[in-house]
Amino acid sequence: MKASIWLGGDKFEIRDIPIPEIKEDEVLVKVQRVGLCGTDVHITQGLFPSIPPKILGHEFSGDIVDVGKNVDKSNLGKRVTCNTTSSCGNCYNCKNWTISRCSNEVKSTGAFAEFSVMPISSAIEIPKGMSYEVAAMTEPASCCVSGTEMIDYKSDSKIFIIGSGIMGILCLKFVKEKSIDYIVVSEPNPIRRKMALEMGADFVVDPSSKSYEKDIKRLKGEHGFDIFIEAVGNPNLLSEGISYLRPRGQALMIGVHPEMSNLDYDLYDLHYREIKLFGAFGRGNYFSSVPERIENLGLEKLVTKTFNLEEINKAINLTAEGHGMKYMISP
Ligand SMILES: [Zn+2]
Ligand SMILES: [Zn+2]
Numbered sequence: 001m002k003a004s005i006w007l008g009g010d011k012f013e014i015r016d017i018p019i020p021e022i023k024e025d026e027v028l029v030k031v032q033r034v035g036l037c038g039t040d041v042h043i044t045q046g047l048f049p050s051i052p053p054k055i056l057g058h059e060f061s062g063d064i065v066d067v068g069k070n071v072d073k074s075n076l077g078k079r080v081t082c083n084t085t086s087s088c089g090n091c092y093n094c095k096n097w098t099i100s101r102c103s104n105e106v107k108s109t110g111a112f113a114e115f116s117v118m119p120i121s122s123a124i125e126i127p128k129g130m131s132y133e134v135a136a137m138t139e140p141a142s143c144c145v146s147g148t149e150m151i152d153y154k155s156d157s158k159i160f161i162i163g164s165g166i167m168g169i170l171c172l173k174f175v176k177e178k179s180i181d182y183i184v185v186s187e188p189n190p191i192r193r194k195m196a197l198e199m200g201a202d203f204v205v206d207p208s209s210k211s212y213e214k215d216i217k218r219l220k221g222e223h224g225f226d227i228f229i230e231a232v233g234n235p236n237l238l239s240e241g242i243s244y245l246r247p248r249g250q251a252l253m254i255g256v257h258p259e260m261s262n263l264d265y266d267l268y269d270l271h272y273r274e275i276k277l278f279g280a281f282g283r284g285n286y287f288s289s290v291p292e293r294i295e296n297l298g299l300e301k302l303v304t305k306t307f308n309l310e311e312i313n314k315a316i317n318l319t320a321e322g323h324g325m326k327y328m329i330s331p
Helices: 038-044 092-096 138-148 166-176 190-198 212-220 235-243 267-272 287-294 309-321
Strands: 002-006 012-016 026-035 060-067 079-082 115-119 123-125 159-162 183-186 203-205 225-230 245-253 276-279 303-308 326-330
Touching (some): 002 309, 060 115, 138 166, 166 190, 203 212, 225 235, 235 245, 303 309, 309 326
Parallel strands (some): 159 183, 225 245, 303 326
Antiparallel strands (some): 002 012, 026 326, 060 079
């Protein structure tokens, strides 16, 4: 099969490699769509730990084309979205943390390839009318469901989101479902600000505009925002957002911060104003329930362009530069 092998840095090479063998509880999936993710970009920039050579790609959908001998043949032909890890349900992490951090996990093979192999439990059938593109967004959407479910909401909560990339938009969508009508999104890219408005933001602000400080002051009101979601992964933006919170405000870290980065913030203020800070990494226990939740959210419009496997560098560069919204690969 054709696969794009990551060789370190921004080097990828298309190679013809054998189709991975399936074990008795596994399935072979013909990959239809893979989303490019900020994490893929961070890996190529050395900001997220990963060791080459490797097939990357972890947000994907496809069709089951072969099954192991313990897997029912009726699964053949199913359209699925693919979880990147399986779970045992019995280990400490499964019981006390989340099933997406299972210590006995079996990983799905990388998706920047024609085929991927995974345990049958990781291949989740998608609703009939759902496109492969939207199905491939199950992974980032699960991360955003898992994160936004950590927060306590009130119907009159004032929410501030920094970043209107895919994670910011997905968080916006899930928070909006809590019947909240005061969501402010900060984003310098005008295309993404427009998308935030289309997807339900009540206000958008441009951090590069002269009126930004005034806009924030007006929108956070006398006491500050109740909830802040950082959806970029930039420590300075995390500090900034925390400073706009009201006492006992809640801050959610959805963006993936670079390894070894530090929070430059007055800890006395954090302590004195009783700020709650939530780390949020990963899909929690939500992956298999997310396809139904995202079916009718209008996520199709988030897909900016689909590339073939050979064009992976183009897609990575566009993702890194923050142009458009979501780029996909069709291997
Ligand atoms: Zn991702
Ligand atoms: Zn486990």
